[in-house]
Amino acid sequence: MATAPKPQTETKSAEKEVLLRVEGITKIYDGTVKAVDDISLNVMKGEIFGLLGGSGCGKSTLLRMMAGFERPTKGKIYLAGQDITNLPAYQRPINMMFQSYALFPHLTVWENIAFGLKRDHMSKDQIESRVEAMLKLAQLTKYAQRKPHQLSGGQQQRVALARSLAKSPQLLLLDEPLGALDKKLRETTQLELVNIIEEVGVTCVLVTHDQEEAMTMASRIAVMSEGYFQQIGAPDEIYETPNSRSVADFIGNVNMFEGVVTVDEPDHVVVKCDECTHYVGHGITGNLGMAVGVALRPEKITLTKTKPKGEYNWCEGEVVEIVYFGDHTTYHLKTKTGRVIKAQEINNTRDLSCGLTWGDHAYMHWGDLAMIVLTH
């Protein structure tokens, strides 16, 4: 396993107060299907915690157990030290922003936001001022008397947020909060959402299948698969130092090389692969002759037409595909062994920067700290 510097966030979060504690929680459906498998987790006060995973990985089930819509088969949930495992949803000081919002269609925006407040037996004046404050926060004052179906997707999303924040919950659950929006709107809304959440200072658990959404919004991310956590860490940790091949593969694009450790020194190792030889500029917790995976992200590869110097960290290939994204271009290069390696170039000039075209012969090279050595 790569010995990256110990992540900062863990030591930092240890000083913070734990708001939500999940202990060994398991959910089994129909006696056999394990949706969530013995998960333990601490969510710190004030953080945005992301649950990231593909569909059917158990992230929504975990969220629904936090909200109180599902009872865990085993395990406990504590909120601010209090056991809430068996507390029904309507008694929990937790609010949720639902996937595709679940706004009450027969009520106006105002009534939707006031809905939860009215259940708390607040005075009319208090409710009014709270709703007004929420409307202002979500920039919805103009739309207070509209019905949900008269609003755009982005506006509905803000109503859903305002409704879930109105009761000042201790914990806010976000279930795919931006899933129903189109790509362009998603980017602006993401920041808006984070700004509002930070302004209110509420602790959040965010469920998403979209890694970009998790990366931009969450301060810590748990990558989930088949009911358990594969890795928990800050977004950059998860991206730059994944702890397994599957996490490396799930988050972003990656070129995976399989090889054998031929040099194992405390300050560097050499991994011999079919296509190339990697010189890794740090030690690993493995031994000589060990089979390892080397993960290399496409954006860390530089393309040239001239052969790089030295024997390490380069590879040659033929351009078989060019995928143009506007801001960057991904080149697919076929090596001698027949496998395709992706390399990403930023288009920092208006003519395609490295001037490569289909069928060209090119060299890929990268630095000695660009790759991650994986043993799992």
Place this chain on the structure above:
Amino acid sequence: MNKITQFSQGLFQGNKLVIGIPYGWFILLVAIPLMIVMKISLSEMESTSISSMISWTNGLPTLKLNFANYQFIFSDSLYVKTFYSSLKYALITTLICLAIGYPFVYFMARAPKHIQPTLLMLIMLPFWTSFLLRIYAWKTLLVSNGVINNVLLSLHVIKEPLAMMNNSFSLTIGMVYSYLPFMILPLYANLSKLDLRYLEAAADLGTSPFKAFWLITVPLSKAGIIAGSMLVFIPAVGEYVIPELLGGPDTLMIGRVLWDEFFSNNDWPMAAAVAVVMIALILVPMAILNRAEASLEEGKS
């Protein structure tokens, strides 16, 4: 002309035809007969043809209308009482159907998906037997030497047979029994589509299940409640067979009066006038309800 426009034009004509058929049907078999009935109600007993209503004076056509039938309906307490009792029993039937049907549908819509078609089938099952037969069967259950009384007597629960037949009790039972499926079907269509996430959202915002039912489920199923109530109330007002078979002397309903006017008294103008008043009695509340609904929607938006 290219093929696409030709095709879409052909489709458009097809549309017209498809829309036209039911409209033609409606005009031919509802609108025209209704106008004839209205016309008959405004004529004298001996002269019910249209030509007799129009006379020519000084070369100008003069329409002669006879409102005496309507005046009579509103001055005779028999008619007023019958209309009142028709509306009363129709309303009672509707309310009882709603009270029985709603919880039934609520749990039916939440039953496991694979048994829902069976449950729905069971609702339809009575339709496989003749309506008359089923109403008649109630008679054998409810009469003083009927099944229910005999069982209760032999069990010594009662000393004398209960008077359950030919009164408002038997009438109400018969009406509720017959019209319950008409309440259940539209309600089911509505409630089975209710998005359960709304209830989760309500619970999440601190609403107990009981309150969520009144605040979310009931308002969102309003369309189903209205549709079901209309389907029960409207035919119930004009019901003839059930009061005839299960009703008694003090449960006179308008269908019975209509029958008597047409076939016993042979007074077609009077019968037509009764029919027109009945339609008006149903249409007016319906129109008011529609209006209220529409303005409610508008006011909210």
